[in-house]
Amino acid sequence: MLPVLLVTVDNTVLGFALPKIAEALRPSASQQLWMIDAYSLVLAGLLVSMGSLGDRIGHRKLLLTGSLGFAIVSVLTAYSDSAVQLIAGRACMGIFGAMLMPSTLALIRSVFEDREERRLAVAIWATTLTVGSALGPLVGGVLLEFFSWGSIFLLAVPVLVPLLILGPVLLPESERDASGPLDPVSILQSMVALGAIVYGIKHSASHSFDWMAVTAFAAGAVAGWMFVRRQLRLPVPLMDLSLFRNGTFSGSVLINLMSLSFLIGFVFFTTQFLQIVLQMSPLSASLALVPGQILAIVVGMAVVPVAQRLQVHVLIPILMAFAGAAFLVVATMGSSLTVLVVAFALLNIGVGAIATVSNDVILSAAPPAKAGAASAISETAYEVGVVLGTTVLGGLVTAYYRSALQLPEFLNEVQTVLASETLSGAHNVAADLSSAQAGELMAQAAWAFEGGIGLVSWVTFGLASMAMLIAWRSLRIPTNQLADGH
Incomplete structure (x- = not known):
């Protein structure tokens, strides 16, 4: 559970530290989004590869290798002195993070053969997954209250050192499947597909839907099509697409992805609103x-x-209705402190339970020999959900903010560019103005940002309603599967 907790905390803790990082490194709007998504994007692109690699070399070995690399890169990233360096560090953390996640769930599948024991173990694992995402803001708030923003990365050391010491003694090695080598072409195709699509969404939100965005979407679609085509032809595919023939498996993967995107999107805009608009301390x-x-x-x-x-x-x-209700509350009642606290509680009721149920279905639907592949697909959905939560929902907030913001005339050209990019940018500009001018600027910025939150809340409520229908139709487990214990 230690690496699960760390990897998921890392998904949300940076969003909470963005105001301080923006003040120190002065990143652009696009760089702010990439700071969050570089980690999840690389993680998502490599999870399937690492799941298959763990099946071949052993998941304990992969887990310990990933833990050592993650700890080292986290320390280096903590001392970044530019936005580009921080983004590169986050990407490297994603490489080693991809070694951790599939190994944990695959080892659970190997250790707990009894269905009821495994269901409880998966529940603990999935709860840790959700708790890690939810704890990110709390951990970030405590650390940022007393230390610099780099402390959020140094957190990896005390969490992973016990794993590196005790893991070789306490963890059994999983069964190995040496049926074939990894396929570098498939790895490249999967990363290009994800990277290009995410870039297209970010570019559309930060600039406009132009030929660059169209090119990125087209490249992502072509790479994704080539990836699927290659997996269907390979004797030992990187991603076992046959698992998706099981409707409960594919439906659970989709619900998992959507629920996590709702949670991450909510955390992305809420943490900024609380700290910058409501002027609350990180703690x-x-x-x-x-x-x-x-x-x-x-x-x-x-x-x-x-x-x-x-x-x-x-x-x-x-459970998805609770998530939908959370965004409906924000959409209809605004984004006051009380509303956001209630909405976050409703959202966690839904997402926390969905993580447990959907991951149990995903793992149970796969045969033991494909535990690593199923685990990797499950966690890929999780990380893609993280990326989409920031990219799509965060991008919508950013796009609305940029279009609705009416800047005061007293700003110079440089201040206008900075303030119009992000809420953090407006906050940084306001720090150099007189109190009256700063108040006028932040009032306009807060109004535009809150409007973006309202728009995203309505969109997400609609998506949650759609997810309820998808779950109702796709997750009907056949009687023969129930009889077999799946």
Whole structure:
């Protein structure tokens, strides 16, 4: 659970540190988004590859190698002195993070052969997954209250050192499948597909939907098509697409992806709103989200006995309704502190329980020999959800902010460019103005940013409603699978 906690905390902790990082490194709007997404993008692009590599060389060996590399790169990233260096460090962290995630779930599959024991173990794993994402703001708030922004990366050392010491003693090695070598072409195709599509979304949000965005989307689509085509032809594919023939497996993967994108998107705009618009300290802002974090822990475990009695195609739409309600509350009632606290609690009730149920379905639907592949697909969906949460939902907030912002006439050209890019940029500009001018600028910036939050909340409510229908139709587990314990 240690690497799971760390990797998922890293997905959200940086979003909370963005105001301080923006003040220190002065990144552009695009660089701010890449600081968050470089990590998840590389992680998502390599998870399937690392899952297959773990099946071949052993998941314990891969886990320990990834832990050592992650700790070293985290320390180096903590002392970045430019936005580009920080983005590069986050990308390298993604490489080693990809070694950690599939190994943890695959080792659980190897250790717990009894279905009920494994269901509880997966529930703990999935709860840790959700709790890590939810704890990111709290951990970030505490660290940023007393230390510099680099401390959020140094967190990796005390978390991973115990794993490196105790892992060789306590963790058994998984079964190995040496059926074929890794395919570098498939790895490249998967990363190009993800990278190009994410770049297209970011470019559209930061600039406009122009020929650059169209080219990026086209390149991503072509690379994705080539990847799928290659996997269907390879005797030992990098991603076992045959797993998607199981409707409950593919439906659970999609629901997993969507629910995490909702959570990450919410954290992205809420942490900035609390600190910059409501002027809360990092610690105070993080404490405001504690009720939701507690609920994520409680519900993630409490849903286990419920899942044994209620069919998954009924349970997950109910849970997704909580996530939809969270965004409906924000869309209709605004983004005051009370509303955001209540919405975050509702969101964590839904996402926390969905992570447990969907991951149990994903893992149970796959045969033991394909545990690594199934785990990697599950975590790829998780990381793609993280990327889409920041890119799509965060990008929508940014796009609305840029289009709706009406800047005061007293700003010079440089100040106008900085303030119009991001809320953090406006905040940095305001620091150099008189109190009256700063107040006028931040009032306009807050109004534009809050409008973006409202737009994204309506969009996400619609997506959550769509997810409920997808779950209802796709997650009906056949009777023969129930009889077999899957």
